[in-house]
Amino acid sequence: MKGFTQYLLLLIPALLVLLTVSAPASPATNQSWSEEPWISAKEEPQEKEMSTLSDPIFFNLSGNEPQSIRLGKTQLNYSDFISRAAYAPLFSELWIQKAAVWSRFSQVIAGEDVDLIVHTPQDESCDIYLISYANSTIKHWNFKLLAGYHRLKLRPEESGRLFMLLAQGNEPDNALILDVLPRQSEPSFSPLDVNSILMGDAFVTIKSQRIKGYDVYVDGVFYASDMSDGSLDGIASLTIGGDKTHTITISQRDGQGGVINKNEHTKNFKRETAYTLLMD
Secondary structure, X not given: OHXXXXXXXHHHHHHHHHHOOOOOOOOOOOEEEEEEEOOOOOOOOOOOOOOEEXXXXXXXXOOOXXXXXXXXXXXXXXXXXXXXXXXXXXXXXEEEEXXXXXXXXXXEEOOOOEEEEEEEOOOEEEEEEEEEOOOOEEEEEEEEEOOEEEEEEEEOOOOEEEXXXXXXXXXEOXXXXXXXXXXXXXXOOOOOOOOOOOOOEEEEEEEOOOOOOEEEEEOOEEEEEOOOOOOOOOEEXXXXXXXXXXXEEEEEEOOOOOEEEEEEEEEEEOOOEEEEEEEO
């Protein structure tokens, strides 16, 4: 088990390279950074809620088939997917179920249930791993599953990008990606929240009147969204490590998930400093 966990930690960078959508940077006019010092205050560590996973429930796929399968930007009818010559469910599979669509990526809000589908080709013990790249944590569950399909419910509490893997008989399956937004009830930061930044951190605010509904990535990892505060207002805020060089990526997608606007900013962020990026 220890060797497999080390394998997972080595696998994370490769997953990022394989699963990150690349798109040509879109020109954005009048982009400018500003910064000002912060009066930081130490905060007592708060106990964080942990993500939970329900026990699996066996179900018969017949009559419960999805209407379609989404793989990246491609969406296939389920009948077309299973008729592919290359499709042979000889290994375990893990899917996200949303209505009548099964996929391997979803954007969710912390604390909301995510429906999962697990397929196991044989009766055997299975291990499920939930990897938080932003928080450098791994949660592990073990279930004894019969061959067939099972439903589970995941309630993610850690915001940021999560990877989920299932292994049966030391054979890992496909990876799932969940971009988890903070709870909408959580207060958003503003330049006036001078006591909100921990020692050693930098605070970044992104503002745009032209670009709405975008996601923010830090060093390739999902961190925040324009909708993180529950309002589609072109404003996103996040806390990052100070006295470090980071790459901030702003990515906007269309209704089909395609990237229509993407730009990156690599700079050194000093600690106890608030930065504002204006994009108009």
